[in-house]
Amino acid sequence: MSEYQKYLDSAISELRRGTLVLGVLSALDKPMYGYSLIQVLHSKGFLIDQSTLYPLLRRLEKQEFLKSDWEIEDSRPRKYYVLSESGRKFLADLIGEWKSNIKIINSLLD
Amino acid sequence: MSEYQKYLDSAISELRRGTLVLGVLSALDKPMYGYSLIQVLHSKGFLIDQSTLYPLLRRLEKQEFLKSDWEIEDSRPRKYYVLSESGRKFLADLIGEWKSNIKIINSLLD
DNA sequence: TGACAATACTGTATGCCGTACAGTATAATG
DNA sequence: CATTATACTGTACGGCATACAGTATTGTCA
Numbered sequence: 001m002s003e004y005q006k007y008l009d010s011a012i013s014e015l016r017r018g019t020l021v022l023g024v025l026s027a028l029d030k031p032m033y034g035y036s037l038i039q040v041l042h043s044k045g046f047l048i049d050q051s052t053l054y055p056l057l058r059r060l061e062k063q064e065f066l067k068s069d070w071e072i073e074d075s076r077p078r079k080y081y082v083l084s085e086s087g088r089k090f091l092a093d094l095i096g097e098w099k100s101n102i103k104i105i106n107s108l109l110d
Numbered sequence: 111m112s113e114y115q116k117y118l119d120s121a122i123s124e125l126r127r128g129t130l131v132l133g134v135l136s137a138l139d140k141p142m143y144g145y146s147l148i149q150v151l152h153s154k155g156f157l158i159d160q161s162t163l164y165p166l167l168r169r170l171e172k173q174e175f176l177k178s179d180w181e182i183e184d185s186r187p188r189k190y191y192v193l194s195e196s197g198r199k200f201l202a203d204l205i206g207e208w209k210s211n212i213k214i215i216n217s218l219l220d
Numbered sequence: 221t222g223a224c225a226a227t228a229c230t231g232t233a234t235g236c237c238g239t240a241c242a243g244t245a246t247a248a249t250g
Numbered sequence: 251c252a253t254t255a256t257a258c259t260g261t262a263c264g265g266c267a268t269a270c271a272g273t274a275t276t277g278t279c280a
Binding site for chain 2: 003004007008011012014015016017018019021022023026027041044045046063065086090093094095097098101102103104105107108109
Binding site: 120123124143144145146160164165168185186187188189 | 226227228229230231236237
């Protein structure tokens with residue numbers, strides 16, 4: 001892979017980086033487990049890998065923005081995550097920041 | 111500062127993170143030196159600190175997306191940066207990615 | 221005129237967080 | 251019955267923003 005491509009990939013990954021939390025939290029309005037979350041987000045064009053999502057979910061739970069429950073009734077054990085109250089507020093705050101950022105960047109790009 | 115505020119600040123900083131390169135490169139369509147770049151971006155609502163900008167400029171030059179020239183004729187020495195050819199393409203690629211990201215995230219947030 | 225703020229940079233250290241990688245185990249498929 | 255898909259855990263690594271410290275010159279204003 002060319003140096004150029006390497007740097008571009010890296011910059012693209014940096015671009016996505018901040019939006020990861022946004023994408024994940026916004027999807028967890030309703031309870032969902034990790035593996036299915038990957039597929040749901042994927043189907044909407046939001047690509048996220050296992051190795052990115054699982055650590056992120058754990059971190060967000062530690063920070064108390066997500067609650068989790070193991071469902072062992074299903075065909076196989078699944079850990080369902082959902083927004084906590086605090087997480088709901090956090091998401092709202094982040095969305096505000098995101099929208100403000102978009103305006104600023106778009107004005108720079110004109 | 112509360113834990114909540116700490117996590118929010120961190121997430122906001124992650125949100126900005128990817129857009130830093132976008133903001134800086136888009137401004138360097140015309141030659142400009144670091145210190146003034148901070149002020150120009152600042153006046154447009156894009157906040158960036160010395161300790162963030164200078165290392166970023168050095169990195170982008172190392173990656174050959176920026177060229178630089180010392181101007182010592184001025185009242186004091188200033189290092190002017192401007193997009194290279196490669197940088198111009200890089201910026202265009204990044205903008206494409208940025209716009210695509212916005213669409214995806216916004217569709218998630220609806 | 222002399223101190224303090226503003227200007228304008230360099231360089232190193234730190235820490236967060238995404239990602240890679242390795243591993244575990246069960247269920248579905250063909 | 252082997253292979254693939256599902257569904258998770260945990261650690262190691264590296265890139266990059268940010269903090270911090272440092273240097274030196276110019277402008278201001280009391």
